[in-house]
Amino acid sequence: MGEPGVSNLERRYRVLLKVLPRWYRQDREEEMVGIFLAERDDDLDLEHSWPGWGETGAILGLSVRTHLAAGAVLTGVPAKVVWRGEVVRALGMLGLLLGLFYATAAIVSVVVGFGRPYQAPEPWWRVLELGPVVAFAALLNGRRTLAKVAAAAPVLVSMITLGQPGSVLTWSVFQLPSLVTFVCLCLGFHREAPTPPARRLLWWGGGAALLGVVGGFATGVGLLSVGLITVIVRVVAFVRGDFVLGRALSLFAVLQLVPLLFLVVAGGGVLVPAGGLALLLVLAAVAPVRQRVRA
Structure with a gap:
């Protein structure tokens, strides 16, 4: 009743x-x-x-x-809600930077392999791997809908590879961080959220592309570099008292553990480095997050 x-x-x-x-x-x-x-x-x-x-x-x-409140559009917003929104947006940007890394690595791997004898032609859907490049540029220009559509490209790639049993496990493992952060990108950058600072993020985007060049020649090395930089920046965020970046990097470290553990299981020349970095990422994930005390 x-x-x-x-x-x-x-x-x-x-x-x-x-x-x-x-x-x-x-x-x-x-x-x-x-x-x-x-x-x-x-x-x-x-x-x-x-x-x-x-x-x-x-x-x-x-x-x-x-x-996931942002800015001064809403009044009476609890502080923890503001922090939550900022963390989700930061995690979405980290995922987009990771997408830039993968996109650059894909371009380099295609260029390196071009012209090799008996090289099978690349499938048409690999062009979707360039989606994060478009998404990054669009988001910095405030074109959020285009950014979200373009950022969905790796999701489509993962779905396409489901029809190719030999690629399913690899794509699922290495695209998991991008898939999760794509969701954060869609949720965090709603119409009332601020536009990311373009000048500062262009430097980060350039760094992600540079790591992608390395990753195009040696996937394991590039991925290890991404994980190591995550740990270093996590320490910097703690020292500076940057709560938002620190919390986002903690979550980002957890996401990277899956592909790193995959490298450990796969063995090869990256077994010891991948295992050591996985331990560092665990510490980065569970380490406390400090907020700067304002006078």
């Missing part, structure tokens, strides 16, 4: 609004329900109707923006 005097439609709207954070609902739930129910006074409608698809989509979008 529902509350007396509360229609089924109102009850369904209130259930839908539970996707919003509690701090937001405390101030706005009654107002929003009132707007939804305005001019809907037909008894049959109130008994049997459900929230529309447009309203549901709008509430879900608002849920993302409020759970």
Whole structure:
């Protein structure tokens, strides 16, 4: 039995609004329900109707923006919500930089292998590996929709390789960090989120591309370099008291453990370095994150 005097439609709207954070609902739930129910006074409608698809989509979008708040668009946002949004956006950018690394490595590997005798032609879908390059440039220019569509290219590559049993395991392992951070990119950079600082990130993008050149010649070495830089920057973030970058790098370190452990199991010349770096990444993931104390 529902509350007396509360229609089924109102009850369904209130259930839908539970996707919003509690701090937001405390101030706005009654107002929003009132707007939804305005001019809907037909008894049959109130008994049997459900929230529309447009309203549901709008509430879900608002849920993302409020759970991952940014800037001064929302008022009364708890500090932990602001930090959460910043960490998700930082993790999304780290994933995009990793995508640049993979894209450059793919270009170099194709160029190096071009012209070799008995070299099989590259499949057409490998062009999708260049998606992170387009996504990086688009995001720095504030074109978020294009950035998200382009960043989805590695996801499509992973799906295509599902039809090629010999490539499934390798692609699944090495693309896992990109897939997870792609989700962070889509969620974190909503329409109210700030545009990333282009000048600073261009240097990071250049560094990712340079590592990609190394990775194009030797995949294991390039990947080890990415992991080592992650650990070094994690230490720098701790010393500087950069909570956002430190937390994002902790999560990023966890994601990199999967491909590194794959290299350890596969053995070869990178067995010892990969094992040692995996241990360092574990320490980077569990190490405390310090926030700078402001005077």
